[in-house]
Amino acid sequence: MARIKICGITRVEDALAAAQAGADAIGLVFYAPSPRAVTPEQAAEIVAALPPFVTVVGLFVDVEAYYVRDVLKQVPLDLLQFHGDEDAAYCEQFNRPYLKAVRVREGQDLASVAAAWPDASGILLDSYKPGVPGGTGEVFDWALVPNERRWSLVLAGGLTPANVAQAIAEVRPWAVDVSGGVEAAKGIKDVEKINAFIQEVKRVRVL
Numbered sequence: 001m002a003r004i005k006i007c008g009i010t011r012v013e014d015a016l017a018a019a020q021a022g023a024d025a026i027g028l029v030f031y032a033p034s035p036r037a038v039t040p041e042q043a044a045e046i047v048a049a050l051p052p053f054v055t056v057v058g059l060f061v062d063v064e065a066y067y068v069r070d071v072l073k074q075v076p077l078d079l080l081q082f083h084g085d086e087d088a089a090y091c092e093q094f095n096r097p098y099l100k101a102v103r104v105r106e107g108q109d110l111a112s113v114a115a116a117w118p119d120a121s122g123i124l125l126d127s128y129k130p131g132v133p134g135g136t137g138e139v140f141d142w143a144l145v146p147n148e149r150r151w152s153l154v155l156a157g158g159l160t161p162a163n164v165a166q167a168i169a170e171v172r173p174w175a176v177d178v179s180g181g182v183e184a185a186k187g188i189k190d191v192e193k194i195n196a197f198i199q200e201v202k203r204v205r206v207l
């Protein structure tokens with residue numbers, strides 16, 4: 001079964017709802033312009049409330065390294081997610097497992113692109129929208145994803161309870177990542193949508 005990350009958690013109750021529903025990971029956005037941004041203090045409170053065995057992912061977009069280090073001192077993040085133009089040397093300096101987000105564009109050779117971060121725990125593929133680093137709520141063309149991969153793929157971009165089963169069947173990702181598709185409003189999760197999303201992921205059987 002594809003692993004599930006629910007990203008853009010801003011409230012303890014949403015983190016607990018995601019964990020209760022069966023999410024493998026939650027994402028905390030440390031990107032101030034996002035409506036889903038959390039402060040390190042808010043993040044620490046959310047993480048402290050979580051039950052065990054839920055991976056906590058911290059999302060950053062092109063920040064100075066000292067900011068990531070500062071957050072790491074305050075929040076026990078299991079995994080870092082770099083969602084900007086960070087190169088491998090930048091991503092690896094924190095000595096933490098990380099995901100590198102790549103925004104998919106027509107004509108890209110995604111195998112070569114992914115090879116630029118050989119030590120990443122996974123490559124997260126998201127939709128490309130000029131001027132918006134992520135959380136666009138838009139789907140990209142899944143046919144652009146290579147069938148044969150030497151990297152763990154986290155599929156993101158406009159996933160919802162209505163399309164996630166088809167996405168998994170077509171792309172066969174290691175994990176799926178959703179933010180806007182399970183929200184009631186920006187930054188506020190909808191428990192029914194989280195439950196429906198996870199039920200749909202569980203429903204798919206990929207051969």
Ligand SMILES: O=C(O)c1ccccc1N[C@@H]1O[C@H](COP(=O)(O)O)[C@@H](O)[C@H]1O
Pocket residue numbers: 007008027029031034035036059061083124126133134135136137138156157158159177178179180181
């Ligand atoms: O969620 C955000 O606001 C955000 C801001 C900046 C970079 C990434 C962001 N979110 C990530 O975007 C993808 C797709 O989100 P969506 O499901 O299309 O809303 C996902 O990885 C989020 O973690």
